[in-house]
Amino acid sequence: MAKIPVSFADLTGNEEKYVAEAVRSSWISSTGPYVQRFEREFAEMCGTRAAVGVCNGTVALHLALLAMDVRPGDEVLVPSLTYVATANACRYVGAEPVFVDVDPETWCIDPHRIEDSVTRRTRGVIPVDLYGHPADMDAINQFAAVHGLWVVEDAAEAHLAQYRGQPVGGLADMTTFSFYGNKIFTCGEGGAITLSAPQLELRTRTLRGQGVDPSRRYFFPVTGYNFRLSNLACALLCAQFERREGLLTARRRVFSRYRERLTGIEGIGFQPVAPWAEPAPWMFCITVHEAAYGRSRDELAEILASEEIETRPFFVPLHRLPMFREESQRRGEQLPVTERLASSGLNLPTYSQLSDEDLDRVCEVIRTHRR
Ligand SMILES: Cc1ncc(COP(=O)(O)O)c(C=O)c1O
Structure with a gap:
């Protein structure tokens, strides 16, 4: 029985050709x-x-927060149900992440709950497009405008998701992306910031490239960083973008087949989709309601693992992690929706080359092990 991984990078287009071209041309660093x-x-x-x-x-x-001039002592509103990087980035610049619960209808930061967490020190908000579903950006932007806050959208998992017909990327002051190996478009390790304000772009580019003054060689007026992406990595990404329609269509097929095959299994729930959202088909998510399914999420994950099927539990809520727990408790944060989802959610294998047979096998194991 062949193992079914939880994700698998599809590099079957011009990826190899473009990387070889970059190697031959000797443009292997961050120009090219x-x-x-x-x-x-x-x-x-x-x-x-x-x-x-x-x-x-x-x-x-990290770079987005530097460009926004976030300082020690500032507070940033973030969801707790996200990957640790969202909150770590706040700490890198000395700011404190303040955790807000997620909306049960989107699994993203709840615009009705953010108001309660604003203090005199709040400077911005980082909505996360969790598991490919865009956050309710109109509501968040409106809230931010009223309170004079910046918005950095963490769209690491939401490549080409749409919000009210607009692609994610241009809906906040800055939007951040990841191109890690399990993402829809990947170069192994990589990322990007999208933005439109010229001054902010200049500042972002300067900080990314060691802070160098473009008109004076080896003159550095500010403390910058080397956060650049290589021409080799970009060769992979260019090849991935050529196939974007095909990659998205293949993943959407996986999503709709999972939904079709798993519908009607008592105790198995799906990620909700807001009427205004077209989520990115990143990782197919289920929730396991222990009482109705007869087993816990962790029990089901173990059964699947014993059948050579890899899965991922949802993120451990960040307010439960040792480095954030105390501050969160001091603030008295109550995040019931986050807690419920984190303990019941599971990501199933999702990748463009997942065969119907393998997908059906995953669903069969889930169906037959209900008690
Ligand atoms: C929501 C979210 N934000 C940030 C990141 C960090 O991206 P990277 O792994 O490329 O550093 C990830 C993970 O990959 C993520 O899922």
Whole structure:
């Protein structure tokens, strides 16, 4: 019985050819034609004036907060149900992540709950497009405008998701992406920031490239970073973008077949889709309601693992992690929706080359082990 991984990068187009071309040309660092092509094409796809490539999605968040001039003592509103990088980035710049519960209808930060967490020190909000579903950006932007806050959208998992007919990427002051190996578009390790404000772009590019003054060689007026993305990585991304329709269609097929095959199994729930959202088909999610299914999420994951089927539990809520727990308790944060989802959610194998037979086998194991 062949193992079914939870994700698998599809590199079957021009990926190898373009990387070989980059190697032959000797453009292997962060200058070269693929870097420019990647940034141009990704900005176009996101409907923004610019895209700035960086070395991963965590760095994209860090750089966005640096560009927003976030300082020690500032507070940033974030969901607790997200990957740890969202909150770590706040700590990198000395700010404190303040955790807000998620909306049961989107699994993203709840716009009705953010107001309660605002203090004099709040500077911004980082909505996360969890598991490919966009956050309710109109409500969040409106809230931010009223309170004079910036918005950095963490769309690491939501490549080409749409919000009210608009692609994710141009809906916030800055939007960050990851191109890690399990993402819809990947270069192994990579990331980007999309944005449209010219001054902010200049600041972002300067900080990304060691803070160098473009008109004076080896003159560095500010403390910058080396957060650049290589031409080799961009070669992979350019090849991935050529096949974007095919990659998305193949993943959408996986999503709809899972829904069809798992519908009607008592105790198994699906990720909700808001009427205004077209989520990115990143990782298919189920929730396991222990009382109705007869087993816990962890029991089901173990059974699937014993059948050589890899899965991922949902993220451990960040307010439960040792480095954030105490501050969260001091603030008295109550996040019941986050807790419920985190203990019941499971990601199933999702990738463009997942065969119908393998997908059906996953569903069969889930169906037959209900008690
Ligand atoms: C929501 C979210 N934000 C940020 C990141 C960090 O991206 P990277 O792994 O490329 O650093 C990830 C994970 O990959 C993520 O899922």
